[in-house]
Structure formats: C-alpha cells, structure tokens
Amino acid sequence: MKLKCETIPSMATRVLELRKNVLNKNDELARELRKTFQSAGVFVLNLVSSPGTGKTMLLEKTLAAFGRRGFRVAALVGDLETDNDARRLAQSGAPARQINTDGRCHLEAGMVRSHLEGWSLDALDFLFIENVGNLVCPASYDLGEALRVALLSVTEGEDKPLKYPTMFNSADVAVITKMDLAQACEYDREWALRNIREIRPAIEILELSAKRGLGMDNWLDFLERKKRGA
C-alpha cells in the first residue's frame, strides 16, 4: 500500500520591523510646515497653557506693540467654539484667524496649515499660534513652531508644572503671567521657578503682566533676539 503524503499549504509567520511613528501624519506635516516657515523667514510661536492663563491678553498686547515697532505680525487662535479671541486679536490691526476645532481639545499641524491659506508667509516677521487652553493634549502635537511657550499665571498654583510635566518639559520658554496679582495671591515666586526648572532644566523664564504692561518690553526684546537667532 502506498501512502500518499500531501503537503498542506500553511501560512508562514513573519515579523516585519516597521519602526514607524504613530503620529506620523502630524509630525510629517509639522516638519513640512517648519521648513516652509524657515524659508519664508517667519518666526512662529506656539502658546500653550491652561484655559484663562492669559494667552489672548498677552497676544493682544504683543501684536499691538510689535505693530508699533514695525514688525509684520499675524495670529492663529484655536478654540472649540466662538471667534471671540480672533476678534480681540484683530483689534490690534494684525491679521488674526480663528481655528474652530470641532470639539478637538488641541491644535494639529493640519489645522494650522489649512488656516494659512491665502496668507503670504514671506510678508510676515512673526506668526503667533494660540493653542486651545489645555495642559495635556497639545503637548504631543508639533505645529512646526520655532518656539513653544508655556504660560503659567500666578493664580494657578506654583506646583502646576509638577502636575503637568509632559507639557512643561516640552516647552522652550515659560512665561509667568498676571504678575500684578502676585501679592494678592501670595504667589511664591521661588517655588514656582524651582518647579518649572525641575521639570525642564535650563528653560528660559520671563515674568510679566500684559494687562499692566509690566515686563512687556523684556518679552518683546526676547522675541526679537530669538528671531535673530541669538
């Protein structure tokens, strides 16, 4: 008796090494944006903070002051709803566009890109992007910015950076806002600065009150220096 051996076709198992970043799409877009911004010579900032820290107020004053210094500036501002912030910023005379995020809690590179349509980037010196007020999600989304600025107000609690390490660690600059209220809040300056530096060593820290005009020249000079590459 002959035994017939049949080979049953079987599937082979393979391991494919990918080493691909999951947020690939956003990061690729952000990289492209960064290149675009650099060749256009526009210095781009991404402002992040809790809701209510004072991003819009700082930008209102910054856009107006830079306008007076002869710089060409524009702003994009992200919010879930309303165009209130874009309206406020536009009062400075600078072009300002609202990005309504459709419920998303952070800005992404794609949103930034689509809202730049029609703007001539080489006609700009600075572009300010005001992120959605949120200390969690925006940390992971590169927008192609040259500088990420994390704002912290004297009213929020000095240990905020320890509570949101990912965001503060991802920042290039920290700005303490509402300094005019420091005394009323019994703000512990040393503790706040120490916490920021603990999470993000060697970070540059500025202190100001946009509303009262304290520390604003210092902030503007700082931005000019950064743009020059200093």
Next chain:
Amino acid sequence: MHELSIVQGIIETVSESAEAANAKKINAVYLRVGALSGVVKDALLFSYDLATQDTILQGSKLIVEELPVLIFCQVCGKNVELPGVQSFRCPTCDTPSAAIKQGKELEVRSIEIEV
C-alpha cells in the same frame, strides 16, 4: 489623551506596511510608548479591540513596551534612566539635564504577520 485616535493611527501605519507585504493576517503589533508621550497603555488596550474590528488588524494582539525617560548626564557622561517624570536630574549626581534621549516615543516597532 486620545487613545482611540492613536489606535486609528496604528491601524493606518500598520495597514500600509501589511498590505505591501501581502499579509493575510496580523497576529500582533509591537508598540513602544515613552513615559513622556502622553499616551496611557491601559486606555490603548481598552480601545484596541473595538477600533480594530473590521480591519486587517482584527483579532491581533497589541503588545505595549513602556519606555522610561533617559536623559544624558553631562557630568556622568552617559544616558541615565529617570525613575519618574517629576525631576529631570541625574539620579546619581543630581545634575539637571534637558537632554532627553528616550521617552517621547509612540512607535510601531514591528508587526507579526501571516503571509
């Protein structure tokens, strides 16, 4: 963070490569997640089965490797592992360091497929 959309990102990233390799089935996805990535492992696992329904990844396992933060210490002259994300100082000599060498990863390292 947005673990469901992260899983969708995984599906996109993996599908392209799996199709290019003529995969009939995906058995497993090996993911590397850094402590500073903003992504929570449990939330990822929770979303995975649901999100991969009716995709080439249906039935596959998500295997997550959690990566600690590594900073480069100038004084010690090497990469050192941080026990957490509350203090960015060398655990050996206490020198602060902003040089992050590992910790922000959100990467599909590899996939196990049936061809």
